[in-house]
Amino acid sequence: MAAAFLSTANPFFPSSLSPSTSSSSSSSLGLALVHLNNQNVQRRSTLCKAFNESPLPTPVLTKRGITLCFITSLVLASGNGCSNGIAAILEADDDEELLEKVKQDRKKRLERQGLIGSSSKEKGYLQDLVYKLSQIGQAIDNNDLTAASSVLGGSTDKEWLKNANVAFNKLSYSPEEKTQIETFNSSLASLISSVTKNDVESSKVAFVESASAFEKWTTLTGLTGQLKGL
Numbered sequence: 599m600a601a602a603f604l605s606t607a608n609p610f611f612p613s614s615l616s617p618s619t620s621s622s623s624s625s626s627l628g629l630a631l632v633h634l635n636n637q638n639v640q641r642r643s644t645l646c647k648a649f650n651e652s653p654l655p656t657p658v659l660t661k662r663g664i665t666l667c668f669i670t671s672l673v674l675a676s677g678n679g680c681s682n683g684i685a686a687i688l689e690a691d692d693d694e695e696l697l698e699k700v701k702q703d704r705k706k707r708l709e710r711q712g713l714i715g716s717s718s719k720e721k722g723y724l725q726d727l728v729y730k731l732s733q734i735g736q737a738i739d740n741n742d743l744t745a746a747s748s749v750l751g752g753s754t755d756k757e758w759l760k761n762a763n764v765a766f767n768k769l770s771y772s773p774e775e776k777t778q779i780e781t782f783n784s785s786l787a788s789l790i791s792s793v794t795k796n797d798v799e800s801s802k803v804a805f806v807e808s809a810s811a812f813e814k815w816t817t818l819t820g821l822t823g824q825l826k827g828l
Contacts, residue, residue, distance in 0.1 A: 720765035721824060724816075727762040728827045731809055734789075738801050746801065747793050754787055766815070775818045782811035 730749055737745035750756070766779045785808035792800035816822045 717765070717768060720768050721821070723758075723761035723765040724821065725825055725827075726758050727765075727812070728825050730758055731812065732827055735805055735809065738793075738798070738805050741798050743793050743796055743798060743801060750790050750793055752790065752794060754783070754790065759786070769819050769821070770815075772818065775815055778811045778815040778818065782808050782815065785811060 733749050734746050737743070737749070763779075763783070766782075770776050770779060785804050789801060789804035789808055792804050813822075813828065816825060816828060822828055
């Protein structure tokens, strides 16, 4: 760089300068270049020192992160020739995660089955609810709201409904199951109100909503085949 700078510096000196003046100028220019070079060395030294002294973030290592680092090394070393091997590694890693998820789902399903198997009283509450809903549905289908009201009782404080909610709360796990319980209770309250007002059409809509929510809940919990009348 110094040689290039010197070669381009000559045109800046007028041709009228005497050799002695030119020699003096060249000497001054040489000193200036030495000074600039020393400054560059000092600057590089300062930057290296600052970089070495700056704290580096502590890396967070995960299994997948380590795998990706390994794969990156393979790519840099082998180019496209190892693409098939990389795909196989990623696929194996995904398969392992999927297998773990399957194991967890199976564990939860077995726990649920064990709970249902030991909850004969709660299943009895739910079976009673199925019979009550069947009676109410037949009455509403026949536009007989008096018969429907005799089963509903005019409020949500009926014993069979309280028992049904005991079973709901014990056998429900997921947010989706709990959402169906809320929908059922809300729709049943609307059904009681519509029957009390002798509103046939609103009663039919509310009954369908409550029955559908209960059916979805039994499907989610795996109780569909264990209750008669569904």
